[in-house]
Amino acid sequence: MKWALIIGASGDIGQQIARDLAQDGWSLYLHYHQNTDKIRNLAQELQMEYAKQDFLTLQYDLTDCEHLEQITNNLFALDAVIFAQGTTWYSLFSELPAGQLSTMLKMQVETPLLLLQKLETKLTRSPNGRIVFIGSIYGGVGSAMEVGYSTVKGALSAFVSAYSKEVASLGITVNVVAPGAVDTQMNMTFAAEEKAAVAAEIPVGRFAKVSEISYWVQSLLSEKADYLTGQTLYVTGGWLK
């Protein structure tokens, strides 16, 4: 049986990844931070639908990079890790609170990277070890009002480019799936007119569905995807590229 750890499985994109991987026969470690109800319901739903697979839940705050054994002690076999957690902060960079910058860097870069150091040996034991980060188009092109977030996402692309070279011979691939605008709660703060204005700029003419992001994670986890590593795949409907 193949096992994947989904960090941020309680998020909109994370939940879809969980559903799609479960359908593909994966057993899952489902990480969440605060949304206990969502993760419990998701685990129950998947367990009922896929009785022969296992779905275990894990709570952890990724702004804490010092107690990672609370995650690693709960993992047995491991073939893939997907990082689908994240938050942003809208303001001019000159007004970005230091605490918010630190939170974004810790939960999206520092803690995930330190966790990977601890998981490398387990992933090496898999015939097809996989690491996928959900990045952002802003990590490639940068965005005003989200300079801190753009920096964090760009760091992930730099990381996969470098780390993939160290672990390729261990059979592990490392990639970023970088969405443009996705129809999730992260964008609920925008008014309908603001969302329509963004959609009008996207060549495909609309925000992505979560399944259109998850599809690429699923594909990267396929055994046939051994030869694609160190890449950032921009899944943007043609937006900003």
Ligand SMILES: NC(=O)c1ccc[n+]([C@@H]2O[C@H](COP(=O)([O-])OP(=O)(O)OC[C@H]3O[C@@H](n4cnc5c(N)ncnc54)[C@H](OP(=O)(O)O)[C@@H]3O)[C@@H](O)[C@H]2O)c1
């Ligand atoms: N939505 C978009 O338009 C869009 C575009 C480009 C990239 N992305 C990226 O896609 C990823 C998922 O986004 P989404 O739209 O699915 O967001 P979402 O629904 O808001 O989910 C966010 C996830 O992050 C987790 N999280 C938040 N704070 C955390 C912390 N301190 N420690 C650990 N986990 C924490 C949440 O856990 P709990 O809910 O359990 O607290 C949740 O699972 C993010 O990396 C985001 O940057 C999104």
